Amino acid sequence: MRGMFVTGPLTAGEVNGDGNRVRVHSAASRTFDELTGQVLNPALRGYVADLTAPYGIAVREDLIERGVGHSYGEMCLPLLAELVSEERPADLLVLATEIPDARLGRATATYLSWQCAGAPLAFAVCDQGLLAAFTALHLIDGYARTGGCRRAVLLVAEQPTLYHELPVPTPVPDRAAAVGVVLEPGGRRGALSIRRHTKLAEHHVAEVLAAEVARLSGDRPEPTVLLGARLAEVVADRSVGGDVRVCRENQPFTGVWLELSRGLFGWQDSGAQVLLAEYDPTLGYLFSATVRCGG
Numbered sequence: 637m638r639g640m641f642v643t644g645p646l647t648a649g650e651v652n653g654d655g656n657r658v659r660v661h662s663a664a665s666r667t668f669d670e671l672t673g674q675v676l677n678p679a680l681r682g683y684v685a686d687l688t689a690p691y692g693i694a695v696r697e698d699l700i701e702r703g704v705g706h707s708y709g710e711m712c713l714p715l716l717a718e719l720v721s722e723e724r725p726a727d728l729l730v731l732a733t734e735i736p737d738a739r740l741g742r743a744t745a746t747y748l749s750w751q752c753a754g755a756p757l758a759f760a761v762c763d764q765g766l767l768a769a770f771t772a773l774h775l776i777d778g779y780a781r782t783g784g785c786r787r788a789v790l791l792v793a794e795q796p797t798l799y800h801e802l803p804v805p806t807p808v809p810d811r812a813a814a815v816g817v818v819l820e821p822g823g824r825r826g827a828l829s830i831r832r833h834t835k836l837a838e839h840h841v842a843e844v845l846a847a848e849v850a851r852l853s854g855d856r857p858e859p860t861v862l863l864g865a866r867l868a869e870v871v872a873d874r875s876v877g878g879d880v881r882v883c884r885e886n887q888p889f890t891g892v893w894l895e896l897s898r899g900l901f902g903w904q905d906s907g908a909q910v911l912l913a914e915y916d917p918t919l920g921y922l923f924s925a926t927v928r929c930g931g
Contacts, residue, residue, distance in 0.1 A: 657781075657822065657828075658776060658777045658788070658819045658820070658827075658828050659820060659824075659825065659826035660817060660818075660819055660826040660828055660900070660927045660929075661787075661819060661820045661826060662719060662900070663719075663815065663816065663817045663893075663896060663900050664815070664897060665813065665816070665890075665897035666714060666813070666814055667812070667813045667894070668795075668811060668812040668813070680700055681695070681697070683740055683741070684700070684799045684800055687800070688800045691803060693800050693803050694800065694801045695799065695800050696799050696800055696801065699797060699799055705739070705799075706738055706795035706797065706812035707737060707739040708731065708733060708737045708744045708791075708795065708814070709739065709742065709744050709748060709751075711793055711795070711812060711814040712791045712816065713748070713751055715791065715814055715815070715816035716748065716751060716789065716816065718816070720752055720787070720789060720818070721753055722753045724753075725752075725754025725787065726752055726754045726787045726789045726818075727756050727757065727784065727785045727786050727788065728757050728759075728776060728780075728787075728788040729745065729752055729756040729757070729758045729759070729791065730758070730760075730772040730776055730788070730790055730791070731748060731760045731772075731791045731793065732761045732762070732768040732769040732771070732790065732791065732792050732793075733760070733761075733762050733768065733793055734762070734764075734765060734889045735794050735796070735798065735806075735809070735889070736762075736798070737795075738795055738797045738799075743760075744760065745758040745759060746758050748791065752789070754787075756788075756789070759772075761775070765916050765918075766807070766864060766889055766914050766916060767916050767919075767923050768889075769889070770830065770832070770914065770923035770924075771923075773790060773828070773925055774830050776790060776819055777828065777830060780819070780821045783821075785821065786821070787818060787819070788819045788820070789816055789817070789819075790816070790817040790819065791814065791815070791816050792814070792816075792890050792893045793812075793815070793890065794812065794888070794889040795809070795812040796808055796810060796811060796812060807865075807866070807888035808888075809886060809887050809888060809889065809890070811886075811887070813887055814890070815894055815896070815897050816897075817893070817896070817897070825904070825907075825929060825930065826928070826929060827927075827928045828925060828926070828927055828928075829926045830923070830924070830925050830926075831848065831923070831924045831925075832922075832923050832924075833921070834920065834921050835920050836915075836920050836921065836922050837920060838870050838915075838917055838920075841870050841871060841922055842870070842871040842872075842874040842876055844922060845871060845876045845913060845924075846874075846875070846876040846877055848924060849861060849876055849877040849878045849911065852878075852909055852911060852926060853878070856909065856930075857908070857909075858879060859878045859879070859908065859909035859911045859926070860879045860903065860909070860911070861876065861879060861911045861913065862881050862892040862895045862896065862910065862912045862913070863880060863881065863882050863883065863892070863913060863914075864883055864888070864891060864892050864913065865883055865884065865885040865887075865888050865891055866915055866917070867913055867914050867915040867922075868882040868883075870917065881895060883895055892913075892914065893912070896910065900927075903927070903929040904929045906930075907929055907930025908929050909926060909927070909929065909930070910926070910929065911926050912924060912925045912926075913925075
């Protein structure tokens with residue numbers, strides 16, 4: 637295992653008019669370059685065979701025999717240890733994934749809640765492709781506005797092991813990665829806003845994204861723009877403004893969140909604005925999240 641990045645908490649900021657507005661407090665991430673042994677489960681082969689048989693999808697017997705894979709539960713536990721404590725417990729935990737957990741049959745979000753200080757209410761967001769983490773953020777933001785959430789944890793995770801062949805082309809990472817983001821209500825520094833553009837054709841994406849960057853710029857420096865690998869393909873060489881950084885293609889789901897966790901400390905210090913964005917061409921959805929690290 638290598639590549640752990642942890643950011644420190646934000647300094648106290650002036651509370652804006654909306655005390656329940658969610659803000660980014662801190663983040664941490666880990667990547668796993670080597671395979672870790674998966675618990676050998678004698679029922680796994682039959683379980684996968686039952687799932688795939690109606691669709692005529694081949695089972696990857698070789699992977700099951702080797703017992704390889706990464707469990708999201710074990711991947712995310714170290715992040716919770718870094719980000720949440722008994723002194724600062726969580727009220728809400730949301731796990732966002734695209735590739736299924738290698739440990740089948742376990743309610744991973746519930747498991748993580750049991751291991752997290754505060755035993756928070758837990759949700760899992762999946763089956764939404766590359767945009768699942770943005771939906772998770774939207775849920776956290778909505779829950780925080782009720783006033784019943786002092787601290788929330790977003791966990792974004794992906795792993796490369798599938799115990800069956802892919803029925804349709806699907807972006808698969810080349811290594812496992814997990815990112816944790818702590819969000820709290822109140823304060824201007826780190827304030828988060830989420831925007832969703834639906835039914836958006838590919839040829840309009842660059843234009844809409846450029847307008848978003850221009851809106852954020854105003855009389856402030858242009859934002860840092862973290863483009864998901866799929867979105868980068870769509871906008872190609874068309875300028876969208878800002879300091880554009882394209883995230884790793886072989887980390888399709890966690891790429892923008894890994895970049896956020898690695899750069900957040902510096903952006904907090906400089907008071908920058910950071911725009912994370914991804915596009916799903918099948919649905920025609922462009923989702924973005926802006927973190928205003930300054931006041």
